[in-house]
Structure formats: structure tokens, C-alpha cells
Amino acid sequence: MDVTIRLSGKRAENTERWGAGAITLPLEEYLKYVVPSEIGASAPLEAQKAQAVASRSYISAIIKGGATPDDTAQYQAFKYRADSAIKRSIQAVNETAGEVLLYGGHVVNAWYTASNGGHTRSSKEVWGGERAWAIAQPDPWDAAVGKPLNGHGVGMSQEGAKYAAKQGIGYRAILEFYYPNTIISQIPDGDAQQIAIKQAAAKQAATASAAGKPNTTQPSASDGSSTLPKPPWTGVVKTIMGKGVSMWRSTAKEDADRITDIPESALVTVIGDETGTGSFLTAQYNGFKGLVDTKYLVDRASIPVKSEPAELKNKA
8 A cells, every 4th residue: 555645845854855746655664754753763662553553544544535645743744764763663663564443344543642631532522423432531641641631632642652661561452442442453455445546546636736737636625725616605624633723813823813713524604815815714603703724624515425424323
């Protein structure tokens, strides 16, 4: 399995190594740069192995869903480093090669967070919608570290995983705790086929973009306002990592300019482009009016209607 990554230009190491645009790497090579970028190259081996499985699951799930990740933490942090500097991370990836987390026979979106403040949060609490592998529960490992919530708090705490590994707990036990009701396995054939189809589309789009041709494969809000309808229209907040977005008074995005926060999957009414840049759109949400970053908005009308996921049926 390959992974196509859009290089943001924000990481000098990546630009120096690969240039600009998009690159395609084998999944396992991609992970050898993600794992140390996310949890740290010096983290205990078992914690890095847990990170490798979580990251492999996460990227597989979002590619299956049609996303083309970039190299920022909006998806997963991805930074080139020499092999000599990430030997333990490479070992972690190699020793878990191909392993992902499954629920109901499919790869799960294995969210993870820097720390949860001693108690994991559920997907329902943060984004809405119950997932059997993303529940709220006390986290004694994270609590022992004593750090406050840093991130959304759903899934594996990286601080908790490192603490557990230092106590001699293996990566499978770490994953079993943070992702209950899942099993560790190889990617099922059905999921692998869907991922391959989406990946082929991403590579085609990247090739067309590099050649200066219009991307007709998978337009998205992040490509610019030209792919979005003229106001007014209903937008859906989509940030991949599920963090939601902020509404601002100005494009400076200073703390004093923040009007309110908008959760993942919330609906907003886009009413104009007062800045004239296309990068920020004027929107209304829950009685508030302000600017929202265009790349985090998707036209609701462009989202195909599909049946409710099996794990969410018959649940409040």
C-alpha cells in the first residue's frame, strides 16, 4: 500500500528532501517518519510500536474515506529525518508491519492525543456519534504523568503510552486499553481494495496538479474558493483530526480575535467573502457571525447521502 502526501511547504526538511507538491511513499516508509514526529524518536520502543499501529490504522481509515493527507499535524506530523536518528522508530514500524486496529472487520480511525489529563474522552462527547473503540474512561497512565489535557483527548494518550511502556507494558496491552473492543490484525482485503482505489485517485490528482492540469478527481474546500458555490450555502466543518475550527473577527487569528469555537461536523451558513481573498469566508453559527478558514469547510450539498455506520445504529 502506498500513501500520497501533499507537502505543505511548512517543513524545511521535507522540502529539501522531496521538493514541492505531492509525493508517494510506501505506507511503511511513510510511518517511519510519522512515528518519531508524533511521539518522539526517543520514546520507549513499546510506546512507539503502539503509535505505529495507531498511525497505520488512522491513515488507512482516512484514505479509505477519500482524504489526501498533508505533512502537518492536521493529519499526522510527517518530517524527514536520517535513518540514523530514528533507529528505534524504524524498529517499531518493522516489528508491527501491516498491523492495524479493526472493529467489525474494518480498520478504525484510531484517534490519539498528546495527553488527556487523566481521563479519555469519547468520540460522542467531542464530535458526536458513538464508537465502541473511542470511549470515556479513567486513564491511570496519563494521570500518573500529571499533565493537563492537550488535544481532543480521544483515543490513545501519547504521554500515557510512554508511561505504560516504561512500566514494562507491551504495545498490545496499551492498544487494548486505549481502543477497547478492537483487535489487532492485517488490513482486510475489502478495506485494502477500497484504499487502493482512493490512493490511485489521489496519485492521479497529484500528477495532474504537477502537470498544471485541473484536478477533476476530488475537488475540496482546501483547493480554494473556486471549488465552492457562491454564497449563501451550508458548510460542514471538516478538519480530519476532528479538532473543529475557530470563528474569527479578523484574518490575523490572534487570541483576542476569536469569537467562538465550532465543533467538528457542525453546520454553518456561509454568507459571503468579505475579505476578498477566498481564504476566509464570512459565516454564521449559533447566532455568531465571523470569519472561518475556507479549507475547513465542505459544501454540504457535495457530501453523498449514505447509510448510518453500523456502529452508530440504534444509539442515542
